[in-house]
Amino acid sequence: MAVRREKAERLADEELMPLVSRKDPEAFEVLYDRHGGAAYSLAYRIVGDRAAAEEVTQEAFISVWRSGARFDATRGSVRSWLLSVVRNRAIDFLRSKAGKAPKLDFDDESALEQRPAAERTEEEALRRETATEVRGAIGNLPGEQAKVIELAYFGGFSHSEIAEILSLPMGTVKGRMRLGLEKIRGELAEGLA
């Protein structure tokens, strides 16, 4: 028996997941309403196309619906797991379109100001604050560090592919990835302090 929507809305993500694995559509709907916007935004960021982003997001959520039991609460939050599912789907999509270049638009500040009308919860506000900090942290990265992180995370390129693209030694690429993540992490820690 499906839980009522109102009840599902009161549950934490981690409490919804067992219901989703028992095929409760109400629980799943709440999960989508909480994270669908972020999932679609991430998919769009990676595939760069509305129809493809829609397809990727739908496929990702359907895979979550059909394999909800695979979520492991000890390895992170539902949201980060869900977004990793979306990212993997989107990267697979990119790879299936051989030769497709990723978008490189970290500097598009005007676009970053756009905001959806929905999701005005306190939690979402906190996430956006964090997102702003991350955008700031990424924006503050030296260009060469931002680029390797961009190509890896949003472009789905391996370190050896990135080395080829940028004509750099592989060790340099890995080093820049690490330095970039260290800097983002450091700025996040400062923001939380």
Added chain:
Amino acid sequence: MSGSDHTRWSEDLAAYMLGALAPGEAREFEQHLEGCERCRNEMRWFEPAVNSLSESVERREPPPGLRAALMAEVRADARAAEAEAGAEGGSLLGWIRGNFSHRGLRLAAGFASLALAIAAVAGYEIGKGGSDSEGNGGAVTLSSREHGIDVKMVRKGEGGTLHLANVHQLPPGKVLEAWVRREGTVEAVPALMVPDRKGQAETTIASMKGVDTVMVTEEPQGGSEEPTSPALVTMTVPS
């Protein structure tokens, strides 16, 4: 393990977390990770930075149709699962399976999608209902709202017109196709629909005689011979 040995793994860690190691390298790193608390601790430290990358993207409002299509598929899936678990005999689901299974349908997402479309019809008929009807100068109007789409069916004489409003804009190369179930057979309505800028679309059904269900699905341009995607709209037509 010496410090210099560990340097190699330490260099790989960020690449691993960004998904930038080749599959073989990633497996090797994971094996190392099992026995290296230092790397596990480093990973925990880096996790917020990596997770935040996905939060850093420009926010975009998902198309309204995405939620509707997703939930239609999910609800149909749930109903199909319930139907699987329960008695199948005599259900509409069983009937449609019997009618469709021999046709070798060209399904966009395999048999599951068909089951979903079918189950959407079945589920709507079994439980959701939701249609109102009114008479108007010899015409009978049925209306309902499903997945945010306003559905109005105007029957006049033998024929009928299906009006849709608040329909999301379709992906390129897609159209809406209506289907009617008449005396046990599902038929395509010839006139395909493309929503206008206001999200309105309509199609004419030449004969409503014997029709008990009207359904709308998203199909490739030119239409399909059979439904290939989950139902966006289903409407039960009283006899």
